[in-house]
Amino acid sequence: MRGSEWVPGVQAAASYEARWLPKDVMAGLVLTTLLVPQGMAYAELAGLPAITGLYTSILCLVAYAIFGPSKVLVLGPDSALGPMIAAVVVPIVLADGDPGKAVALASVLALLVGLFMTVAAVAKLGFVADLLSHPTQLGYINGLAVTIFIGQLPKLFGFSVEGEGLFADVKGFVTGLGDTVPAALAIGGGGLAVILVLQRFLPKVPGILVAVVGAIGAVTLLSLDDVDVVGPLPQGFPPFTIPIVTLGELGMLAAAAVGITLVSVTDTISTASTFAARAGQEVRGNQEMAGIGAANLAAGLFQGFPVSTSGSRTAVAAASGAKTQVTGLVGAVAITLMLVLVPGLLKDMPQPMLAAVVIAASIGLLDIPGMVRLWKQRRIEFALATAAFFGVAVLGVLPGIAVAVALSVLNVFRRAWWPYRTVLAKPAGVDGYHDVAQYPDGAHIGGLVIFRFDAPLIFANARTFREEIRRLAQAGPKWIVIAAEPITDVDTTAADMLEELDEELNAKGISLVFAELKHPVKEKIDRYELTRTIDPAHFYPSLDDAVAAYGQRERDSA
Structure with a gap:
């Protein structure tokens, strides 16, 4: 590959047509209404301050616009990666007693993912995406969806629970129902209902934006002091930061980064293939990894965390008329201007509303029809999907991805061992x-x-x-x-x-x-x-x- 081909953004800029600009700008503004609440919600899902979700969104959009090959793919904080990040970051922070360390840990994690992605791209290792077969990926994602859903319920109801794992979260939620804050449940439950109803019956209406604006308005106008809110966000562009961790922490983060890299590559290749097929384009797997790698490296140097491709945000951009990655750049600029000029705009964002955004995303991840189809078509692959599901539910998010990979490899070996x-x-x-x-x-x-x-x-x-x-x-x-x-x-x-x-x-x-x-x-x-x-x-x-x-x-x- 020639040197210039590693920087598709330069080639795209040289061939950009002025008639595309209005559509890209409009699509970018529409996309921003999704990027902001989702970025903040997924940051908290990862155990990080909400502001880091906005920092991450800005840097990954800019980096992918330069190094990513797809014209419409949108990157950012991802609901599937959030629990994986939290699984390694939260225990270290709790043991150390320094909440501020979470950002440094997540940033190093992003740098490691970026490094692994870049090395894989240079070595042309795009085939690693095949390590997760569709049945095991389906089971893993369903397990992740249930884990996210259960984990966010206490926040939706206005209280918190202590515990690790799906079963501990279920027990904590049930025993903590007596601490429900009615106003918080009304805000979160109402917001979730608005998102789901609009997504189902009026998909062109930005359901998340409507719900967020309504939730902020309710907290402000009704003076709901018993509902937790995000609070004031730091003003200005995210600062360049070189994160520091110990050698022992680095080893733990590297192991987690391998799993995140695999999930991110698989998701990216799948999403890129879907949208490339619609546009009659080819997927450049190794360049996609280079683009994702650059996005993670950029995020890691500006207090961000690992990112991946978002199918939902990409769909919104495409439906809004996006022509090129200028759409993502418009989104990055819009978020930056918000942080510089009106950082207090979202200070009254209710925490239950962020939980509602995450729960809506988890429901979108859940694929019950896919499991039913496997049951009807091939029972052995249904069993693999079920095993991957319980791997996540019982062992946890990071061990779950190891189980999913192991099951995929063992399934290949089984077919070679006992062929027809x-x-x-x-x-x-x-x-x-x-x-x-x-x-x-x-x-x-x-x-x-x-x-x-x-x-x-x-x-x-x-x-x-x-x-x-x-x-x-x-x-x-x-x-x-x-x-x-x-x-x-x-x-x-x-x-x-x-x-x-x-x-x-x-x-x-x-x-x-x-x-x-x-x-x-x-x-x-x-x-x-x-x-x-x-x-x-x-x-x-x-x-x-x-x-x-x-x-x-x-x-x-x-």
């Missing part, structure tokens, strides 16, 4: 040889068995292959023909197995024959010198050729 295998037969009126499970009445040729093994032949499944062949050999065939087209590889462990198996079959008067073996795999067979035992003549380009050769052999021996 079958005997083939020739159905009447159908060309070729097909699975006997599909055509149980298919014709078989006396003394010949055609066996298909639908996986690379490797150490994990070599024993499975051998046992299947031994089972087929019990019927006493003369030839066992391997329909080898699905076998894309043979490793050394499998090669040793084949050599021993062929000698075992030869002792019983049975020949092991291969048909449709791919040329690269045949080259490996030759390199392993397997033709010392397997007859070199027993490799055929097609099943028809193998069957014809067997028929000729039988006629010659008659």
Whole structure:
């Protein structure tokens, strides 16, 4: 990749058309109405001061506009990352007794995520997004949605609870219901209802803005002193800050950063693919990682925390007519002007309203139809999704992502370990040889068995292959023909197995024959010198050729 291609913003600026500016500006202003309340709410979800959400939004939007390849993708604080950040930041802060340290920890976390993203982009490691399969990602996100929802309920009701984990949060909420502040519940519950109703029936109306303005107005006009509010925000642009942490804390943060990076990459590639397909564009996975990396590095140096792509904010920008990343720059400028000129604008923002914003986001994350679809389509993948869900619910957010990755990898290994295998037969009126499970009445040729093994032949499944062949050999065939087209590889462990198996079959008067073996795999067979035992003549380009050769052999021996 040429140096200039690592900075797509320069190329975009050079080709920018003046006619796009009005749409980008309008979309940016609309986007700002979503960026401000969500940024503040997700900051508090992460265990940080609300102002850091605004600092983070400003810097990540600017950085991605310069280094990000997508024209409409919008970055920012994310509801899925909030609990992951809180899981590592909050315990350290509580143990240290210094609330101000939370910002430094979160900023280092952002720097580490940015570093990992950048290294991955340079090394072209975009494939890491594949470590989370869709079922495990679905289960993880659903678990995260439930965790966020339950965790925010006390704040919505006007009280707080102590405890770690989903079950502790449920217990704390139930036992704390007697401390409910009616005014707080009215503000938070009413705001949540407004957001959900408008999203459902009037999606073009900015539901969050309407709810926030209404909540601030209610607190101010009704003098609801028993409702907690955000309070005055610091004035001015976020200061450049180099965060300092101890070496022990750095190790904990690095482990968390790996999980956040994986989730962020997966979410970004998925969201980018969706919107690129709509626009007829291609996704540049490695450049996307570079853009996300730059956004996190910028946020980390200005008292921010890790960010990711937001599907909801991107959808708002696209629906509002956004043409380029100028939309994000307009949003960044608007937030900066608010902090410089009117920092007191949001001082009466009720904390229950921020909880309502987060709960609405968690409801948006929840995908029950997706789980139902997995149950109907493939039970094993439903089980994987369920296991990932409970991994988050029982073990916690960060261990949950480790469980999700492990389940995805184990599922791949399971498919290689126990691949589909079958005997083939020739159905009447159908060309070729097909699975006997599909055509149980298919014709078989006396003394010949055609066996298909639908996986690379490797150490994990070599024993499975051998046992299947031994089972087929019990019927006493003369030839066992391997329909080898699905076998894309043979490793050394499998090669040793084949050599021993062929000698075992030869002792019983049975020949092991291969048909449709791919040329690269045949080259490996030759390199392993397997033709010392397997007859070199027993490799055929097609099943028809193998069957014809067997028929000729039988006629010659008659």
